[in-house]
Amino acid sequence: MSTANRSNTNSSPFLLTGIPGLEALHVWLSIPFCFTYIISLLGNSTVLLAVRLEKSLHEPMYYFISMLAVIDLTFSTAVVPKMLGIFWLDLKDIGFEACFVQMFFIHTFTAVESGVLLAMSFDRYIAICKPLRYPTILTNSRTVQIGLLALARGAGVMAPLMHLLTSLPYCKTRVIPHSYCEHMAVVELACADPSVSNLYSLTVATLLVGTDSVFITFSYGMILRSVMRLPSQKARLKALRTCGSHISVILVFYIGGLLSMYLQMFSFGLAPHVQVLVADFYLTVPPMLNPLIYGIKMKQIQEGIFKLLGQLAGLTVSQADKDRSDAERGR
Template sequence: MQETTLCLRVGHLLPYSMSDSNATDFTNPSTFILLGIPGLEAAHVWISIPFCAMYIIAILGNFTILFIVKTEPSLHGPMYYFLCMLAISDLVLSTSILPKMLSIFWFNSSEIEFNACLTQMYFIHCFSVMESGILVAMAFDRYVAICNPLRHSTILTNPMVATIGLAVVLRGCIIVLPTPFLVRRWPYCRTNIIPHTYCDGMAVVKLACANILINSYYSLSVAILVTGLDVFFITLSYTQILRAIFSLPTKDTRLKTFRTCSSHLCVFFAFCIPALFSILSHRFGQNVPLHFHVLMANIYLLVPPMLNPIIYGVGTKHIRDRLLQLFTCKGT
């Protein structure tokens, strides 16, 4: 009996034989089984409490941002349009993983259909790329507002903002589109168990009984191109912004100008630091326990949607004033 490629089965390597009658080679399995957080099954209910709290804060915070921007005409500008795009992206991203995760933790509902798994995978990666693009657009808005304030309204017109938003959405949709098609084409091993809380791209691909280098190279290329270019453009924008700020005559003026982009910087770091930590631990942390990888992957997707509305709600004067006005009116 000729042995073919070794397959990954819940962290262990099992030989796979194409001629073995008990080994089903199914290109499109009907369902996958999500284990949740391997090794911490007994603590699933307790782990669900902070995750559920983060999700509730993300939902309430991002809907509040959308409501305030919609109902306040003075906030109908490029910065707040991009902020609304960020809020929508955060809502979709957190909703893509949390409901299914909680059903695993609370009801042991670990099955997910193959097509639903691919759809979840696509939404997670697609809106992660979109969020990164929105942060670049927001950095560009801050660059124009500080370095070319007199031309801000003529450069970032409503049609230009709509064009930038469409470009961000199309980039996210198109660049991630090959991923589910690549996953669908592989034959799979005897197991359909995914040691994760959601359908992460590489976690699913590792179940395939085939050479998956094309997936690894493609995902690495997307990560380098998207993350690398976006970080480069944001860094370039803030280099010019800082040069413009330090050229201002007084310290008070410099601080006041810097505060206009401090919220965006906080959001950028809230997005990048968990992402970078998750990527590095996944790539180079071979001795790190699997449950730590899974926890970091969830924190990377859940913490930014929770923090973003808090950062902008506290750090942006117009939104903060509008929030106080809403609560004051309700209290009187």
């Protein structure tokens, strides 16, 4: 195929089917996705506001939690609005460039979240195992630098993959049997050998997830050993409670991601709609759960949120009193 023909073909939009085989249930299936999106927006926005407005939360650990909240909001907004457009309005078309932009955001921020979870494990390791050196090792500015490094790493490894994928000719059917531009579902539409891009994506995913998970496991192993040596049971419980919320988020992220990836690579005889639903819930449920996990397990976040809600309630009452006074003066 000539370069011109490839360009013309690739300019055509793709067609997302939603959840193949369950098209008749799209309206009903949209309800849990809409619910998770609303909770994700409210929960993560509340966490961000609490950390921003409560000065006692201006510490590295809470900055990392804020980074997770931003990542979760990006995940949800990159996927759910388009998904609901398919379910509610049958808006299945997605432009060629828009499809790969969506894919770039999804996979980039997956890598970024893995990097932030690694940084959080390092933060807890320093705080528990080397508490006297914590203020000098993890300053606020260094925390921001770590977050930017995680973002640069995610974007850096995804940019070559996007170049490889967009350079492929897509001259087969434009129908993507998925709710979003999932990498492997899009690659299957190429009419050229995608082995280079497949090898690159598999290598990068294995190295990133493998390396990060090994260091995270090592960090929490060292933390557990140090915690068990603490003389006070109260101190041990406090340390375990703080780390417990982190470990919960890590398990949800890695187990869900691996399950979604392997079901896309190997069907295991499952129906296509099962694979799509698993992938959809992986991108929508964790962003809803993360702020709930932190809100339930971390006392400082709870206090910050309650203080924020109290301030908002106070402002509402003050405004109501002002309006009442103005009305009385008007009489």
